[in-house]
Amino acid sequence: MNDQNPFPGITNILQLFKARITKPPATIPRARAGWIVWVAEVYPGLYLAQIPGAGSHYTDHCCMAWERVSDDIPTTTIEEIRAEDRRLAAALDTWRPGQAITTPGTRLSWCNLAEWNTAWRQLQRRRHSSRRYAQESAHKFALPAETISHETEPAVLYAFLDIMHSSNVRPPKGMRQGHPTTEHVVAANNRLSQLGAASYRRHRQQAVLRRGLRQLEPPRGRQPPHEEAAGHLSLF
Incomplete structure (x- = not known):
C-alpha cells in the first residue's frame, strides 16, 4: 500500500491507488471524466474516492468506473477544476453563427x-x-x-x-x-x-x-415636349 494516505482518519485501507475517472459518479454533478483521483478500497468491493471539490465519497464499480494510473501522475486539483470551468465558460461566450x-x-x-x-x-x-x-x-x-x-x-x-x-x-x-x-x-x-x-x-x-x-429622365407617363408637339403635326 502507498505510504501516503489522502483519507485522514481512515485506517482500514486494503489498497490505495490513483485512477483516472472514466465514468463519473451520478451523485457528483461536477465530476467529469478524465480526472485523476485517489481511490481507496476500505472493504472488499467498496471504495472511497477523493473527488476534487466534492470531498470523499463511497462508491463501487457500478456507480463509478476508473482506470488505474501510475502513482507519479499528479491528482486533479480544485484549482485545475476552476480553470477548466473558466475555460468552458469562455467557450460558451464565444460567438456562434445564428447566436441571438x-x-x-x-x-x-x-x-x-x-x-x-x-x-x-x-x-x-x-x-x-x-x-x-x-x-x-x-x-x-x-x-x-x-x-x-x-x-x-x-x-x-x-x-x-x-x-x-x-x-x-x-x-x-x-x-x-x-x-x-x-x-x-x-x-x-x-x-x-x-x-x-x-x-x-x-x-x-x-x-x-x-x-x-434618374433626375435627367422624364417623369413616367409623360412624353418629352418635342414628342408631344410632334403628335399634332400634320401635312393636311
Whole structure:
C-alpha cells in the first residue's frame, strides 16, 4: 500500500491507488471524466474516492468506473477544476453563427448583421435623450466582428457601412484607434472584398451616378415636349 494516505482518519485501507475517472459518479454533478483521483478500497468491493471539490465519497464499480494510473501522475486539483470551468465558460461566450444577442439596456435582439441594422434604425426613431445615446453606444459595442465577417449579402454590408459613415456614429478622426467601430468598418470592407463585390467607395459613387441619371429622365407617363408637339403635326 502507498505510504501516503489522502483519507485522514481512515485506517482500514486494503489498497490505495490513483485512477483516472472514466465514468463519473451520478451523485457528483461536477465530476467529469478524465480526472485523476485517489481511490481507496476500505472493504472488499467498496471504495472511497477523493473527488476534487466534492470531498470523499463511497462508491463501487457500478456507480463509478476508473482506470488505474501510475502513482507519479499528479491528482486533479480544485484549482485545475476552476480553470477548466473558466475555460468552458469562455467557450460558451464565444460567438456562434445564428447566436441571438440582446443589446444591453434594451429589448433589441438580433442574430445577424441585417437584424443589427434594423435594430439600429429602431433606436434612431426614439427621442433624443441620454438613455438613447447610451443604448446606441451599447449597440455598437455588442456587435461581434464575426457577425460582419460571416455576412453573405453585399447589400447588408453596404447598409451597415452607411450607418458607420453617418453623423456621430464613429469618433472623430484621431480618436478612432481602439474603438469597436474601427474594427467593424475594416471587417465590413474586407468582407466585401472577399465576396468580390464593389468597394463601399465605388458603391457610393455608383449610387450618386444613378441618382443623377434618374433626375435627367422624364417623369413616367409623360412624353418629352418635342414628342408631344410632334403628335399634332400634320401635312393636311
